[in-house]
Amino acid sequence: MGFSKDQLLNRLQELEIDYTKYEHPPVLTVEAQAKYVSSSEGALSKNLFFKDKKHRYYIVSAMVDTKVDMKVLSQRLGLGKGGIRMAPEEALTQLLQVSLECVTPFAVVNESARDVSLLLDQNFKNQKRCIFHPLSNEVSVSLNTSGLDKFLKSIERDPVYVDLEANPAVGKDQPPDLAVYVPSNSVVIPEISNETSTKQTPPPKSVSAEVKPVASGMPSDVSAKPSKPATKGKSVVVEKSTPLAFKNPEKFVEEIMDKTSALLLSEAKVENVEALAETLRKRLTSELTHLAIMYKNTAYTEGFHAGKHSQPKRL
Amino acid sequence: MEVDKKDERESDSSEQVVNPWEVSAKDGGKIDYDKLIDKFGCQRLDESLIDRVQRLTSRQPHVFLRRGVFFAHRDFNEILDAYEKGDKFYLYTGRGPSSEALHLGHLIPFMFTKYLQEAFKVPLVIQLTDDEKCMWKNLSVEESQRLARENAKDIIACGFDVTKTFIFSDFDYVGGAFYKNMVKVSKCVTLNKAMGIFGFSGEDHIGKLSFPPVQAVPSFPSSFPHLFPGKDNLRCLIPCAIDQDPYFRMTRDVAPRLGYSKPALIESSFFPALQGENGKMSASDPNSAIYVTDTAKDIKNKINRYAFSGGQDSVEKHRELGANLEVDIPVKYLSFFLEDDSELEHIKKEYGEGRMLTGEVKKRLTEVLTEMVERHRRSRAAVTDEMVDAFMAVRPLPSMFE
Numbered sequence: 001m002g003f004s005k006d007q008l009l010n011r012l013q014e015l016e017i018d019y020t021k022y023e024h025p026p027v028l029t030v031e032a033q034a035k036y037v038s039s040s041e042g043a044l045s046k047n048l049f050f051k052d053k054k055h056r057y058y059i060v061s062a063m064v065d066t067k068v069d070m071k072v073l074s075q076r077l078g079l080g081k082g083g084i085r086m087a088p089e090e091a092l093t094q095l096l097q098v099s100l101e102c103v104t105p106f107a108v109v110n111e112s113a114r115d116v117s118l119l120l121d122q123n124f125k126n127q128k129r130c131i132f133h134p135l136s137n138e139v140s141v142s143l144n145t146s147g148l149d150k151f152l153k154s155i156e157r158d159p160v161y162v163d164l165e166a167n168p169a170v171g172k173d174q175p176p177d178l179a180v181y182v183p184s185n186s187v188v189i190p191e192i193s194n195e196t197s198t199k200q201t202p203p204p205k206s207v208s209a210e211v212k213p214v215a216s217g218m219p220s221d222v223s224a225k226p227s228k229p230a231t232k233g234k235s236v237v238v239e240k241s242t243p244l245a246f247k248n249p250e251k252f253v254e255e256i257m258d259k260t261s262a263l264l265l266s267e268a269k270v271e272n273v274e275a276l277a278e279t280l281r282k283r284l285t286s287e288l289t290h291l292a293i294m295y296k297n298t299a300y301t302e303g304f305h306a307g308k309h310s311q312p313k314r315l
Numbered sequence: 316m317e318v319d320k321k322d323e324r325e326s327d328s329s330e331q332v333v334n335p336w337e338v339s340a341k342d343g344g345k346i347d348y349d350k351l352i353d354k355f356g357c358q359r360l361d362e363s364l365i366d367r368v369q370r371l372t373s374r375q376p377h378v379f380l381r382r383g384v385f386f387a388h389r390d391f392n393e394i395l396d397a398y399e400k401g402d403k404f405y406l407y408t409g410r411g412p413s414s415e416a417l418h419l420g421h422l423i424p425f426m427f428t429k430y431l432q433e434a435f436k437v438p439l440v441i442q443l444t445d446d447e448k449c450m451w452k453n454l455s456v457e458e459s460q461r462l463a464r465e466n467a468k469d470i471i472a473c474g475f476d477v478t479k480t481f482i483f484s485d486f487d488y489v490g491g492a493f494y495k496n497m498v499k500v501s502k503c504v505t506l507n508k509a510m511g512i513f514g515f516s517g518e519d520h521i522g523k524l525s526f527p528p529v530q531a532v533p534s535f536p537s538s539f540p541h542l543f544p545g546k547d548n549l550r551c552l553i554p555c556a557i558d559q560d561p562y563f564r565m566t567r568d569v570a571p572r573l574g575y576s577k578p579a580l581i582e583s584s585f586f587p588a589l590q591g592e593n594g595k596m597s598a599s600d601p602n603s604a605i606y607v608t609d610t611a612k613d614i615k616n617k618i619n620r621y622a623f624s625g626g627q628d629s630v631e632k633h634r635e636l637g638a639n640l641e642v643d644i645p646v647k648y649l650s651f652f653l654e655d656d657s658e659l660e661h662i663k664k665e666y667g668e669g670r671m672l673t674g675e676v677k678k679r680l681t682e683v684l685t686e687m688v689e690r691h692r693r694s695r696a697a698v699t700d701e702m703v704d705a706f707m708a709v710r711p712l713p714s715m716f717e
Contacts, residue, residue, distance in 0.1 A: 053416075053606070053608050053609070055608075078415070080416070080600065083601065175452065175454050175458065180455075182415075289433070290690070290694070293475070293476055294474070294694055294697055296476065296477065296478070297471070297475075297705075298697060300477045300478060300705060301699065301702040304701070305701055
């Protein structure tokens with residue numbers, strides 16, 4: 001499903017990026033990695049994967065000695081003092097398609113990571129070479145930052161280097177200096193336990209413009225490890241069921257019927273039918289009107305789009 | 316436009332300060348709204364007006380009217396008089412997009428405006444003052460424009476009807492007829508007057524001085540020739556928080572000199588921070604407010620841990636004395652968001668007399684807020700960039716009064 005290490009290394013070669021490869025037993029920590037790749041080969045990196053309260057994700061890749069203060073980073077991103085925390089494992093596997101131990105800047109090659117912001121330690125630039133995992137924790141590659149930059153540019157990413165140890169004041173006259181690196185799209189990773197939407201239908205390909213089905217970006221000769229179920233590809237996408245109820249008449253009516261019958265069943269103990277009808281009306285009117293407005297707005301927007309792109313009549 | 320209770324400057328705490336950039340009570344106490352109404356010269360919104368709204372719209376008045384959240388006005392009775400005769404009006408409200416994190420307090424004017432739009436069946440213009448935030452918060456132009464679009468999504472998620480709503484950002488829209496009105500307004504306000512109304516000084520940059528007309532002219536229908544061509548007499552009603560009053564006092568003063576009708580206002584009190592009336596809701600303290608991006612778990616946590624309770628220290632004492640409803644935040648929040656009047660009355664009675672405990676009140680509040688935030692999130696997820704473009708397109712709204 002995700003890019004494999006071999007595909008990545010091939011890509012580096014195609015781009016004529018100079019790198020050195022080190023194979024070793026799987027390593028889970030930087031200390032373990034250091035045993036197999038000595039510091040003379042390059043600077044080791046620590047790679048952190050964060051998320052913020054609005055479900056936006058960040059990879060911060062830094063030199064091992066660079067202090068990364070999450071509170072400061074959160075403020076510099078304009079997210080307040082406690083705005084970021086380590087991302088949960090599901091996010092890692094779904095968005096970056098790597099395992100826990102090998103978060104790496106290279107993970108952004110995956111289509112699923114298109115909305116993940118990548119922040120690189122400025123100190124990398126002073127190093128001859130830096131060491132990262134190429135999507136596998138059994139291999140390390142060392143390369144110069146210019147090579148990394150070339151790679152990132154090839155996937156239409158602007159390399160962003162930041163002084164991670166800086167702690168500028170953030171206040172009314174000093175806006176957060178890293179706010180511009182906050183992704184413009186958030187990603188919802190459906191939690192197994194409390195998914196509140198009523199339908200778990202997979203989104204059709206024609207769903208709203210900013211939603212791109214993940215599977216289409218994948219190269220076809222993917223590694224033979226189908227470790228995730230087929231629905232995984234569809235789940236890393238903006239909330240699924242909501243857009244449908246607002247776009248599709250059947251789903252819209254279904255949503256209305258669901259809400260009405262749920263309320264009907266829960267209020268069934270009321271004695272007379274008139275009172276029941278009154279209750280239904282009272283409790284549902286505002287919610288269903290809201291639903292209808294979103295439906296109307298969605299239809300209008302589609303018309304607007306059609307209008308903008310329609311061609312004049314051919315004479 | 317909307318401001319949190321964030322102290323921009325250290326103020327002398329012997330007088331309360333209420334203006335678009337600073338809201339603070341006297342000696343760290345509560346805001347005295349009666350004094351404010353007196354000082355500003357607006358009217359209290361009384362029961363008779365609320366009854367009139369009910370009669371004219373044939374529906375129950377919005378919970379914010381019933382509970383006195385929107386409590387002051389200027390000329391709202393004239394708007395109703397005209398409406399009764401068949402003369403419509405349009406709505407104008409706005410937001411200063413200073414941050415992406417929107418909390419419930421930010422949504423209040425929009426929730427109320429949506430009700431007004433539906434109840435009276437009138438069109439609405441929403442101004443995003445990205446230029447203001449660029450100037451006051453020293454954001455880059457691009458950042459403030461980006462925030463404006465992001466905020467627009469949350470605003471749209473409140474449920475505005477695209478066939479009756481025009482959203483615009485100052486950076487995009489200022490020019491043409493809008494700018495002509497800005498110049499006309501500017502000519503009527505001397506530097507001294509502006510300094511008197513807004514507290515500007517010789518140290519402030521000229522951008523700030525020239526901003527007030529930008530917020531004033533959406534009150535005039537001729538600023539929107541694509542919406543209201545030929546309707547120069549169309550009246551305007553502005554729902555906003557009471558700290559915005561200075562802008563519109565200035566506007567009302569200028570309007571007759573330009574041959575325009577004065578805009579009417581309907582004003583709300585401030586939404587308290589979780590920590591209490593004296594606390595400050597601030598974008599940098601995520602625990603001072605409930606955000607629209609909070610999960611059910613976050614909400615439960617914040618209410619339980621940070622919502623200031625008016626309950627007594629021990630159960631025995633509480634059963635004896637009851638809760639202090641004046642300072643209790645959960646009850647205050649419920650009075651904003653719990654629709655059912657009789658349920659709220661019941662809670663106030665039981666809690667105030669000590670029979671209901673804080674935990675129960677907090678639990679109910681958590682339910683109410685979670686449902687609200689969840690609904691907002693679902694709607695927000697359906698707002699695409701294209702939908703924002705549609706709302707912001709300079710287009711006619713043929714069915715705006717239907």
